[in-house]
Amino acid sequence: MVKLTRKDIESVAYLSRLELTDEEKDKLTGHINRLLENFQMLQELDTDDVEPTSHVIPVSNVFRKDEVTPSLPVEDVLANGPQVAEDCFVAPRVVET
Amino acid sequence: MADKFYELTAHELSDMIRGKKVSAKEVAQSFIDRIGAVEERVKAYVTVTPEIALEQARAVDEAIARGEEIGPLAGVPGAIKDNMSTRGVLTTCSSKILYNYKPVYDATVVERLQNERFVMVGKTNLDEFAMGSSTENSGFFVTHNPWDLSRVPGGSSGGSTAAVAADECAFALGSDTGGSIRQPASFCGVVGLKPTYGRVSRYGLVAFASSLDQIGPITKDVTDAALVMNVIAGKDQRDSTSLDISAPDFTKALRDDVKGLRIGVPKEFFGQGTDPDVEKAVMAAVEVLVGLGAEYKETSMPSVVYGLPTYYIIAPAECSSNLARFDGVRYGLRTKNASDVISMFEKTRDEGFGAEVKQRIMIGTYALSAGYYDAYYLKAQKVRTLLRRDFEKAFEEFDVLISPTSPTVAFGIGELADDPFAMKLADVCTIPVNMAGIPGISIPCGFKGDLPIGLQIMGKGLDEETLLRVAYTFERNTEWHTRKPQI
Numbered sequence: 001m002v003k004l005t006r007k008d009i010e011s012v013a014y015l016s017r018l019e020l021t022d023e024e025k026d027k028l029t030g031h032i033n034r035l036l037e038n039f040q041m042l043q044e045l046d047t048d049d050v051e052p053t054s055h056v057i058p059v060s061n062v063f064r065k066d067e068v069t070p071s072l073p074v075e076d077v078l079a080n081g082p083q084v085a086e087d088c089f090v091a092p093r094v095v096e097t
Numbered sequence: 098m099a100d101k102f103y104e105l106t107a108h109e110l111s112d113m114i115r116g117k118k119v120s121a122k123e124v125a126q127s128f129i130d131r132i133g134a135v136e137e138r139v140k141a142y143v144t145v146t147p148e149i150a151l152e153q154a155r156a157v158d159e160a161i162a163r164g165e166e167i168g169p170l171a172g173v174p175g176a177i178k179d180n181m182s183t184r185g186v187l188t189t190c191s192s193k194i195l196y197n198y199k200p201v202y203d204a205t206v207v208e209r210l211q212n213e214r215f216v217m218v219g220k221t222n223l224d225e226f227a228m229g230s231s232t233e234n235s236g237f238f239v240t241h242n243p244w245d246l247s248r249v250p251g252g253s254s255g256g257s258t259a260a261v262a263a264d265e266c267a268f269a270l271g272s273d274t275g276g277s278i279r280q281p282a283s284f285c286g287v288v289g290l291k292p293t294y295g296r297v298s299r300y301g302l303v304a305f306a307s308s309l310d311q312i313g314p315i316t317k318d319v320t321d322a323a324l325v326m327n328v329i330a331g332k333d334q335r336d337s338t339s340l341d342i343s344a345p346d347f348t349k350a351l352r353d354d355v356k357g358l359r360i361g362v363p364k365e366f367f368g369q370g371t372d373p374d375v376e377k378a379v380m381a382a383v384e385v386l387v388g389l390g391a392e393y394k395e396t397s398m399p400s401v402v403y404g405l406p407t408y409y410i411i412a413p414a415e416c417s418s419n420l421a422r423f424d425g426v427r428y429g430l431r432t433k434n435a436s437d438v439i440s441m442f443e444k445t446r447d448e449g450f451g452a453e454v455k456q457r458i459m460i461g462t463y464a465l466s467a468g469y470y471d472a473y474y475l476k477a478q479k480v481r482t483l484l485r486r487d488f489e490k491a492f493e494e495f496d497v498l499i500s501p502t503s504p505t506v507a508f509g510i511g512e513l514a515d516d517p518f519a520m521k522l523a524d525v526c527t528i529p530v531n532m533a534g535i536p537g538i539s540i541p542c543g544f545k546g547d548l549p550i551g552l553q554i555m556g557k558g559l560d561e562e563t564l565l566r567v568a569y570t571f572e573r574n575t576e577w578h579t580r581k582p583q584i
Binding site for chain 1: 338427
C-alpha cells in the first residue's frame with residue numbers, strides 16, 4: 001500500500017492551495033495515512049464488472065427555456081468583494097509587466 | 098406569564114393563527130423570548146433575527162386582517178441552517194472564511210418558505226461546511242444538546258435540531274450529506290427527514306458533496322415534517338438535479354395504518370459499536386409496528402459495511418472541488434499577508450478553513466489526483482453501485498427498512514475529539530442512504546436515561562409517503578415524541 005510522506009502532503013497541499021503550518025503537515029500526514037489504510041478494505045470487493053455511480057438519478061442534459069431573465073445588479077454582485085474598484089474585483093497582480 | 102406558544106408544534110400554531118386565537122406577532126414574540134431565555138446555554142444559533150421575525154409576523158397579521166387566504170406555515174417560526182442562502186442575512190456555513198458573507202439571493206427553499214409567509218427566527222450553527230457529526234467543528238462555537246448540556250447535539254445540523262428540541266423554533270431546515278439531518282435529530286429527540294435525492298432543490302445551499310447533499314425538515318412531530326415537505330419539495334429550474342416530478346400532498350400520507358407492511362431489518366446496520374440499549378429500543382419499535390399489523394424479517398445487505406470508506410472518498414473528492422471557490426477574491430475572508438496571487442489563495446484558505454475542512458480537501462484532492470483516481474475515486478463509485486444494488490434488492494422484498502439512526506446516543510462534548518474514527522462511526526447507519534439517494538427519516542423511539550434514541554426508517558426512492566405513514570403510525574401509538582428536555 002502507498003504511504004504518503006510529508007513531501008507528498010506538501011504537494012497535495014499545493015494542489016489544494018492550502019498553506020499549511022509544519023504542525024498541520026505532521027498531523028495530516030499521520031491522519032491521511034490512517035484513512036488510506038481504512039480505504040484498503042474496499043480492495044476486498046471485486047468490482048471489475050461493476051459500473052461506477054456518479055449520480056443516483058438518471059437525468060442528463062437538463063435545459064431551461066432559452067429566455068433572457070434579469071441578472072443580478074452589478075453592485076449586488078460586488079457587494080461582498082473584499083476589494084473592488086471600477087466594477088471589478090481587485091486581486092494581486094497575476095501578469096508580470 | 099405569557100402562554101408557552103413556543104412549546105407547540107407547527108401545525109398546532111398554524112391552527113391557532115388561522116383560527117385567530119393568537120396573532121402571528123404574539124407567537125413570534127413568544128419564540129424570541131424563549132431564545133432569550135435559553136440560547137445562552139444551548140447556543141443553537143449563529144445569527145438570531147428577531148427584527149425580521151416581527152416584521153414578517155406583522156405582515157401575516159395584516160394579511161389575516163385583510164381576509165386573505167394564508168397557508169399552513171404562515172406565521173410559524175422556523176430556523177434555517179446557516180449553509181442556506183438568505184438574502185441580506187449572514188450565511189456563514191459556520192466558517193471563518195465566510196464570517197461576513199451576506200448572500201444577494203435566497204435559496205429556493207427559503208424563497209418557498211417566504212412565499213408561504215413563514216417567520217424566520219434565525220440561522221443555525223453547524224459543523225463547518227456541514228463536515229462533521231457533532232457541531233464541534235463549527236468555526237465559531239459548539240452547540241449543546243438540550244437534553245444534557247455537556248453533550249453534543251450531533252451534526253452537522255446540530256444547531257437546527259437543538260433549536261427544535263429546545264423550543265427555540267417550531268421547525269428548522271437541515272441538510273444531509275451523510276446523515277447530517279437524521280443523526281442530530283436522533284441525538285436531540287426530534288424528527289428529521291432526508292428526502293430522495295432530487296426531491297428538494299439545492300439552489301442556494303452552499304455545496305459540500307453535490308451528488309449526496311439534500312435539504313430536509315427537522316420538526317417536533319411527523320405531521321410537521323409533511324407540512325414542511327409540501328412547501329419545499331418540487332422541481333426548480335435553477336437546480337438541474339431537482340427531479341421533474343410533481344410532489345404529492347405529503348399530509349395525505351399521514352395515516353395510522355401499517356397493516357401488511359413488510360419491514361426488513363438488515364443485520365449489517367447493527368455492527369460493532371452498537372449500544373445494546375439502542376438495539377433494544379429499535380427492536381422494541383419494530384415490535385410495536387408488528388403489533389399494529391406489520392410483518393418483519395431480518396435481512397442482509399453485505400455492501401453496507403463498506404459504506405464509511407466509500408463515503409470518505411466520494412464526499413471529500415466532491416468537497417475538494419466545491420470548496421475551490423473560496424479563494425478570497427469575490428466574497429468572505431481575504432488574508433492581509435499576501436505577497437502574490439497564489440499566496441493570497443493559500444493564506445486565505447489556511448486562515449479561513451478549520452482542521453476538518455482542510456483534511457477533507459486534502460483527501461479529496463489526493464483521491465482525484467493523477468495516478469490515484471482509479472484506486473480511490475473510481476473504486477468508491479463502483480462500491481456505490483453495489484450499495485445501490487443491495488437497496489434495490491432489499492426493496493423487492495420489503496416496503497421499508499429499519500435500523501438505528503446512530504449506533505449510540507449523544508456523546509460528551511470533547512469525548513471523541515481525538516478519535517476521528519469513532520466520530521465517523523456515528524454516521525455508519527445513515528451514510529448508505531445518501532449513497533443510494535433514497536429517503537430516510539429519524540424519529541424518537543426511546544431513551545437511554547435522559548438521552549433520546551433514534552429510529553431510522555428507509556424507503557424506496559421517491560417513496561417519502563410510506564416513510565411518513567410508518568413514522569406517523571409509530572408516533573400515534575407511542576409517546577416518545579411528547580417528552581421535552583428540561584433546560
